[in-house]
Amino acid sequence: MEIRAVKQRFEIIGNSPMLNRALDIAVQVAATNMSVLINGESGTGKENIPKIIHAYSARKHAPYIAVNCGAIPEGTIDSELFGHEKGSFTGATEARKGYFEEANGGTIFLDEVAELPPQTQVRLLRVLETGEYIRVGSSKVQKTNVRVVAATNVDFSEAIQRGKFREDLFYRLNQVPVFLPPLRERKEDIALLFAKFTTDFAEKYKMPILQLTDDARELLVSYSWPGNIRQLKNITEQINVLEQNRLINAETLSYYLPHEDFGNRGMIVSSNGTGTNNFSEREILYKVLFDMKNDLNDLKKLVGGMMQSGVDFAQDAGNAELVQRVFSGENANALQPNGAPSQGMLRLPQTTVTPAGGGPVIEVEETLSLQNSERDLIERALKKHRNKRKYAAEELGISERTLYRKIKEYNLTK
Numbered sequence: 001m002e003i004r005a006v007k008q009r010f011e012i013i014g015n016s017p018m019l020n021r022a023l024d025i026a027v028q029v030a031a032t033n034m035s036v037l038i039n040g041e042s043g044t045g046k047e048n049i050p051k052i053i054h055a056y057s058a059r060k061h062a063p064y065i066a067v068n069c070g071a072i073p074e075g076t077i078d079s080e081l082f083g084h085e086k087g088s089f090t091g092a093t094e095a096r097k098g099y100f101e102e103a104n105g106g107t108i109f110l111d112e113v114a115e116l117p118p119q120t121q122v123r124l125l126r127v128l129e130t131g132e133y134i135r136v137g138s139s140k141v142q143k144t145n146v147r148v149v150a151a152t153n154v155d156f157s158e159a160i161q162r163g164k165f166r167e168d169l170f171y172r173l174n175q176v177p178v179f180l181p182p183l184r185e186r187k188e189d190i191a192l193l194f195a196k197f198t199t200d201f202a203e204k205y206k207m208p209i210l211q212l213t214d215d216a217r218e219l220l221v222s223y224s225w226p227g228n229i230r231q232l233k234n235i236t237e238q239i240n241v242l243e244q245n246r247l248i249n250a251e252t253l254s255y256y257l258p259h260e261d262f263g264n265r266g267m268i269v270s271s272n273g274t275g276t277n278n279f280s281e282r283e284i285l286y287k288v289l290f291d292m293k294n295d296l297n298d299l300k301k302l303v304g305g306m307m308q309s310g311v312d313f314a315q316d317a318g319n320a321e322l323v324q325r326v327f328s329g330e331n332a333n334a335l336q337p338n339g340a341p342s343q344g345m346l347r348l349p350q351t352t353v354t355p356a357g358g359g360p361v362i363e364v365e366e367t368l369s370l371q372n373s374e375r376d377l378i379e380r381a382l383k384k385h386r387n388k389r390k391y392a393a394e395e396l397g398i399s400e401r402t403l404y405r406k407i408k409e410y411n412l413t414k
Contacts, residue, residue, distance in 0.1 A: 003027075009055075010048055013196045014189035018181040022049065029176045030056035035128060037113075037173045038151040040180030042394060043228030049178055050109035050149035059147055062106030065099050070112035070399035071390070077120050079136045088137020100133055104144045113150035113173065114159055115399045118166070124148075125169045148173065183225040183232065190221050193229060197236040208246045210239060215250035223257055375410045378403070382412065 003023050006012070012023070029036055030053045038046045047066065054064045072080050079089075083098030099108055110116075116124065127133050128148060132141050150173045159165040183190060191212075198210040212220065225231055235256045239248060377396065385391040393403040407413055 006052060010052060012045070012048060013193050014186055015192075016181065016186040016189050018179070019186060019189070022178050022180050023052065025176065025178050026052045027056055029053060031058070033147055034175040035147075035173050036149045036176045036178060037170075038149065038178045038180065039156075040151075040153060041182045041228055042153050043230035044180040044182060045229055046151040046153075046180055047109070047111065049180070050107065050151070053149055054107040054147075057107070057147065059106050063103045064107045064109070065103045066109040066111065067099055068111045068400075070115040070393075070401055072401065073404060074117045074401060077117065078123065081120065082123060082133045082135055084136035085138045088135075092137070095135075098133075098135065100127060100144045100146055101142065103146050105146075107147040107149060110148065110150040112152060112399060114152040114154035114156065114165055115401060116165075121166045121169050125166065125172060128169075128172045183228040187221050190225070190232065191217060193232055194220060194236055197233050198240060201237050201240040205240060207240060210236075210243070211247050212253070213247065213249045216248050216253045219250045219253055219257070374406070375412075378406055378410065379412060382407075 003020055006023055006027060007014075012019075026036075026049050036049070036053060038049045040046050050066070051064070054060060067081070069077065078084075079092075079096070079098065081098050081100055083096050083101055084092050086092055086095045110124075123133060127144065127146070131143050131145060133144060134141055154165075156165060156170050156174075160167045160170060183193075194212070201207075202209040227234075238256055239253070243252065245252075378392070381392040381395045382389070385395065389400055389403055389407075393400045396403065
């Protein structure tokens with residue numbers, strides 16, 4: 001079967017050799033019952049591959065179910081996947097079929113499969129190996145015949161080393177690996193995708209099609225697109241809606257491109273060159289803390305310069321208290337009764353500031369709260385995305401389930 005026909009059927013744009021290779025593998029493996037693991041950054045279009053596999057398989061007339069594993073709370077995911085019996089837990093007023101029972105004879109797509117909790121990984125491994133599962137609250141073994149296609153943007157080698165994912169389950173899912181390249185490695189496709197999106201949005205909003213000047217086209221192709229195809233589509237829609245002039249130059253286009261590539265900061269490159277956007281919570285916090293430390297250092301230099309130049313900044317009690325508070329980050333909630341830092345605090349080295357003219361020496365021991373920084377970061381992400389947890393989680397680089405748990409932990413629900 002020609003790849004061109006596959007692209008037309010599923011509206012896939014691009015001629016990149018890596019993209020063509022991924023589509024070719026999907027079509028070839030469709031006729032088998034082998035498990036497929038799709039790897040690629042967020043926004044690369046991984047959801048198209050399982051649809052192709054299902055459509056060209058003998059299961060095409062049976063159910064196809066897509067499940068976002070990262071969006072289901074840990075306490076209910078076993079029930080969602082495998083079903084439950086009446087009375088098996090609070091709120092279980094009747095028996096319910098799970099996705100594996102509903103998809104019997106068909107295909108189930110497990111997106112963000114690396115977010116599955118350990119006990120669910122054990123259940124999934126049993127289904128893959130024997131086709132057997134047990135509903136929550138039951139002792140009766142049931143059978144299912146389901147083709148499993150999974151996807152992730154996580155570096156599995158690191159997840160396995162950290163004990164977050166079972167190695168045997170990884171090998172069982174990874175019978176056939178498919179890699180979707182990031183948009184920055186498909187530069188020949190960027191202009192094609194932009195043309196497709198702007199045509200679609202021009203039709204949707206009844207507006208003339210956007211045109212790019214040469215310098216705008218060069219900027220479009222050279223940009224790194226950390227959010228991949230999803231980001232390109234969103235920005236194209238913004239320009240279509242907001243710009244009255246339908247000829248877009250580089251200066252106009254630059255207004256819509258983020259100046260900081262947040263998507264590349266936490267890029268992890270595996271041995272096969274696969275990039276993944278894999279911020280852990282601790283990495284996010286340390287990034288914030290190091291940024292805060294740099295700000296504090298700049299402030300110290302500023303105040304120190306004022307003191308050395310003869311400005312009697314510390315004579316005023318309010319100013320002295322302000323300097324002490326800003327430098328140390330200490331507050332009543334952050335310290336224990338004995339003055340020691342509470343659990344979850346990061347203590348930085350002690351520094352001194354000496355005013356000109358032999359004034360009082362301010363000794364500073366900088367202490368930054370991991371918990372406070374994390375809470376503040378989550379609040380800002382939620383506010384930015386108007387409490388849409390999916391987009392806030394993507395901004396933070398964590399799963400929706402982790403974000404949901406943190407919201408409850410810090411009582412951020414409104």
